[in-house]
Amino acid sequence: MANVNYFTKSFMIETDIIIIGAGPCGLFTVFEAGLIKLRCHLIDTLPIPGGQCAEIYPKKPIYDIPGYPEVLAGELIDNLMKQIEPFKPGFTLGERAENIIKEEDGRFCVITNLGTKHVAPIICIAGGLGCFEPRKPPIENITSFEQRGVEYIIKDPAIYKDKKVVVAGGGDSALDWSIFLTDIAKEVSLVHRRTEFRGALDSVEKVNKLHVEGKIQLLTESEVIGLNGNGKLQSVLIKQKDGNITKDTDHFIPLFGLSPKLGPIAEWGLNIDKNAIEVDTFDYSTNVPGIYAIGDVNTYPGKLKLILCGFHEATLMVQSAYKRINPDKKLTLKYTTVNGVNGFD
Amino acid sequence: MADINITIVDREDVAHEIVVPTDMGLNLMELCKANELPVEGTCGGMALCSTCHVYVQTEHTLNEMTDDEEDMLDQAFFVEDNSRLGCQIPIEESLDGLVVKLAPTSN
Numbered sequence: 195m196a197n198v199n200y201f202t203k204s205f206m207i208e209t210d211i212i213i214i215g216a217g218p219c220g221l222f223t224v225f226e227a228g229l230i231k232l233r234c235h236l237i238d239t240l241p242i243p244g245g246q247c248a249e250i251y252p253k254k255p256i257y258d259i260p261g262y263p264e265v266l267a268g269e270l271i272d273n274l275m276k277q278i279e280p281f282k283p284g285f286t287l288g289e290r291a292e293n294i295i296k297e298e299d300g301r302f303c304v305i306t307n308l309g310t311k312h313v314a315p316i317i318c319i320a321g322g323l324g325c326f327e328p329r330k331p332p333i334e335n336i337t338s339f340e341q342r343g344v345e346y347i348i349k350d351p352a353i354y355k356d357k358k359v360v361v362a363g364g365g366d367s368a369l370d371w372s373i374f375l376t377d378i379a380k381e382v383s384l385v386h387r388r389t390e391f392r393g394a395l396d397s398v399e400k401v402n403k404l405h406v407e408g409k410i411q412l413l414t415e416s417e418v419i420g421l422n423g424n425g426k427l428q429s430v431l432i433k434q435k436d437g438n439i440t441k442d443t444d445h446f447i448p449l450f451g452l453s454p455k456l457g458p459i460a461e462w463g464l465n466i467d468k469n470a471i472e473v474d475t476f477d478y479s480t481n482v483p484g485i486y487a488i489g490d491v492n493t494y495p496g497k498l499k500l501i502l503c504g505f506h507e508a509t510l511m512v513q514s515a516y517k518r519i520n521p522d523k524k525l526t527l528k529y530t531t532v533n534g535v536n537g538f539d
Numbered sequence: 540m541a542d543i544n545i546t547i548v549d550r551e552d553v554a555h556e557i558v559v560p561t562d563m564g565l566n567l568m569e570l571c572k573a574n575e576l577p578v579e580g581t582c583g584g585m586a587l588c589s590t591c592h593v594y595v596q597t598e599h600t601l602n603e604m605t606d607d608e609e610d611m612l613d614q615a616f617f618v619e620d621n622s623r624l625g626c627q628i629p630i631e632e633s634l635d636g637l638v639v640k641l642a643p644t645s646n
Contacts, residue, residue, distance in 0.1 A: 329616075
């Protein structure tokens with residue numbers, strides 16, 4: 195657990211290093227920081243630690259982690275979590291780091307989209323390719339119907355009670371949510387561009403069964419190409435082989451997976467080049483003193499987007515962070531073989 | 540192994556004719572990036588992001604699509620019958636004369 199202080203108005207999390215992004219580089223930073231007695235707190239938009247490795251390709255083997263001839267991305271994350279356990283990092287998961295404010299005492303305050311405050315003298319941005327956000331279909335006026343009938347994520351299934359719902363997509367989430375919504379909504383339609391669904395076999399069979407029973411309307415070889423309504427979604431325009439049809443609906447839920455966006459990171463006054471943060475390779479510091487960037491999110495001459503390079507960057511970065519926090523202390527390199535790993539109580 | 544010619548048409552309809560070595564184990568996404576064409580290749584070539592989505596405009600016989608590629612194209616936008624992911628097309632001598640067009644980017 196990170197140090198938690200309760201202030202008069204709202205509580206905030208205090209630590210030595212706020213790490214934005216809980217992918218492999220962010221996680222390993224906790225280890226290297228812990229060895230020199232710095233505490234860390236990680237923030238990630240995803241509900242689980244591991245970043246892309248956990249969310250996008252947990253079952254893919256990685257072959258270039260030194261010492262591992264082959265390791266699954268998900269296993270690497272499990273191992274990193276075990277490796278950093280002694281240093282008891284804090285986690286704010288499922289929240290997006292939104293704003294950075296400089297406190298009067300020189301520390302930074304990182305506030306998430308849900309208002310959680312984190313205060314530390316050092317920020318380490320290990321944000322990878324950015325935040326994973328739902329992929330939005332290229333329908334011209336889709337943004338104007340967001341929160342007015344268009345949802346990319348189902349947060350509160352109760353809002354669909356007795357409503358007409360159109361789900362789009364052909365993967366597991368489109369199938370699973372369509373099945374789930376049949377018990378709640380008045381009418382469920384599933385729109386898919388192709389004839390076959392590529393989700394898990396039992397989900398596909400279940401959808402077909404519900405279709406036969408008249409509980410799900412299946413519109414295959416179809417694509418939602420337009421939205422209509424007056425301040426609120428009223429119908430969708432669906433392109434089919436033989437022409438377009440209009441379908442009345444209260445909700446449109448496009449489920450086309452996630453894609454990374456740099457997001458708020460671009461608004462923090464850091465020097466950005468082609469969606470990456472420019473850093474000094476001496477210590478991976480950004481143009482803002484006290485803010486560092488490591489892993490896929492940074493760029494410098496010769497940069498390679500490899501996990502192993504991110505581990506190296508994390509290691510050098512925490513040394514610099516230590517000197518910033520403790521300008522009068524001398525740091526000597528200690529080997530884990532000699533000193534072991536002494537965690538926090 | 541001989542070099543081959545591949546034409547990549549960008550999103551402004553400008554055709555880029557590229558002489559491509561066949562002995563470097565490149566794929567089409569990497570070829571675009573190496574030539575500074577606007578292809579992000581976000582996922583690094585695992586068929587997981589569709590930022591290297593292209594339309595194949597010639598009649599070349601390409602390698603078959605894997606399940607991973609089909610899964611990804613299922614979630615992509617602006618997909619046509621000649622859609623492929625560049626990262627899943629290895630550069631081979633048989634691709635001499637290939638023409639592909641970059642698909643539009645989406646949000």
